[in-house]
Amino acid sequence: DVKVTQSSRYLVKRTGEKVFLECVQDMDHENMFWYRQDPGLGLRLIYFSYDVKMKEKGDIPEGYSVSREKKERFSLILESASTNQTSMYLCASRDLYEQYFGPGTRLTVT
Amino acid sequence: DQQVKQNSPSLSVQEGRISILNCDYTNSMFDYFLWYKKYPAEGPTFLISISSIKDKNEDGRFTVFLNKSAKHLSLHIVPSQPGDSAVYFCAASEGISNFGNEKLTFGTGTRLTIIP
Numbered sequence: 645d646v647k648v649t650q651s652s653r654y655l656v657k658r659t660g661e662k663v664f665l666e667c668v669q670d671m672d673h674e675n676m677f678w679y680r681q682d683p684g685l686g687l688r689l690i691y692f693s694y695d696v697k698m699k700e701k702g703d704i705p706e707g708y709s710v711s712r713e714k715k716e717r718f719s720l721i722l723e724s725a726s727t728n729q730t731s732m733y734l735c736a737s738r739d740l741y742e743q744y745f746g747p748g749t750r751l752t753v754t
Numbered sequence: 755d756q757q758v759k760q761n762s763p764s765l766s767v768q769e770g771r772i773s774i775l776n777c778d779y780t781n782s783m784f785d786y787f788l789w790y791k792k793y794p795a796e797g798p799t800f801l802i803s804i805s806s807i808k809d810k811n812e813d814g815r816f817t818v819f820l821n822k823s824a825k826h827l828s829l830h831i832v833p834s835q836p837g838d839s840a841v842y843f844c845a846a847s848e849g850i851s852n853f854g855n856e857k858l859t860f861g862t863g864t865r866l867t868i869i870p
Contacts (some may be wrong), residue, residue, distance in 0.1 A: 648797070677857070684763070686843060686862035702834070702857065734797055742788070743796030743858060 647671070648746035650735050656752045663722040665737030675738040676718035678702075678710065680731040681748070687734065693718055696721050725753045757781045765865045768869050773831040775864050777844035777852050780825065784846040788858065789818060793843045801842075802829070806838050825832035829867075 651666035669676065677692040679702075689702030691710040699710050707729060711719040718737075721730055730753045736743040759778045767773045775789075785806040790798035804811040804818045804827070811818050816832045831838055842865075845858040 653795075675796040678806055679860075684862060686760075687845075689859075692857055736797075741786070741803060743799045745790075745799070747796070747797050748797075 646738055648735060648737055648744050650733075650746040653747060654701055654750045654752075656754065658754055659726060661725050661753075663750070663751065663753075665720040665735075667718045667720070667746055668716050669718075669737040669744070670716065671676075671717065671737060671739070671744070672714070673739055673744075674712050674738035676712065677736040677738065678708075678718065678720045678745065679734045679736065680704070689732075690698075692718065693741050700716050713723050725751075727753050729753050740752050755780075756862070757784075758798075758844060758859050758866050760842075760844060763862070764865040764867070766869055767834045769836060771811050771835045773829075773834045773838065773866055773868070775831075775842050775844075775866065777827045777829075777861055778825060778845050781846070781848065781859075783848040784859075785817070786847045786850065787820060787827050788845045788847075789816075789845045790845060790860075792863070796844040798843060803806075807856060808837040811824070814869050834866075834868045836868050836870055847860045 648669045653701040673709040675694050678690045693699045709721045733749045735746040788803040791802040792798040802816045809844040820827045822855050841863045843863045844861045847858050
C-alpha cells in the first residue's frame with residue numbers, strides 16, 4: 645500500500661525561526677513535490693524533485709528551499725519563517741500517472 | 755495566472771441526486787487531467803483521471819467528461835452519497851511521458867456538501 649508520511653501534523657513556530665518539514669515515501673518514486681494549500685487558492689507548487697539531489701522551482705518558491713539527499717526523503721526548509729507562510733503544507737510523490745499525498749502539516753507562524 | 759479554474763467554490767446537492775463539478779483550463783498543452791478529493795485534515799486522494807485522447811472515463815459512480823474544444827472538464831457523481839462531502843480539486847499536466855516528472859497544476863477546489 646502506498647504511503648507518504650510527514651513528520652508533523654501540526655507545528656507552531658515563531659517569526660524568524662528556521663523550520664524543517666520532512667516527507668518520506670516508501671514507494672521508490674523518483675518524483676516528489678511540496679505544495680501549500682490556502683483557502684481560495686487551491687494547491688500551489690513550491691518545489692519538486694525528480695531525482696536525488698535534483699530540485700526544480702515550482703510556482704511559489706520564494707522563502708523556501710528543499711533538500712533531497714535520499715530517494716525516499718524530501719525536506720522543505722523555511723529559512724526564516726514569516727507569518728505569510730502560515731499554511732497547510734502537503735508533500736506528494738508520483739508514479740507515472742498519479743500523485744500520492746501525505747496527510748499534511750498545518751504550520752502556524754506567530 | 756490561474757491556468758486551471760474551478761469557478762464554483764461550493765456546491766450543495768441532495769443525497770441520491772447527481773453532483774456535477776466543473777473545471778476550465780487555459781493551457782492547450784495540457785493533455786492529462788485528474789480529479790482529487792480531500793477531506794479536512796487529510797491529504798488529497800486520487801479519484802479519477804482522463805487522457806486527452808478520450809472524452810469520457812467512468813469508474814463506478816464517478817464519470818469525468820472532457821471537452822477539449824471548450825477546454826472544459828466535469829466530474830459527475832451519481833448517485834451522490836453523504837461520504838462524498840469533501841473538497842474536490844481538478845488538476846492538469848502536459849506532456850505525459852515515461853519519465854513521469856511532469857508537474858500537476860491544480861484548480862482552487864470546490865467544496866461539495868451532500869444533504870441527507
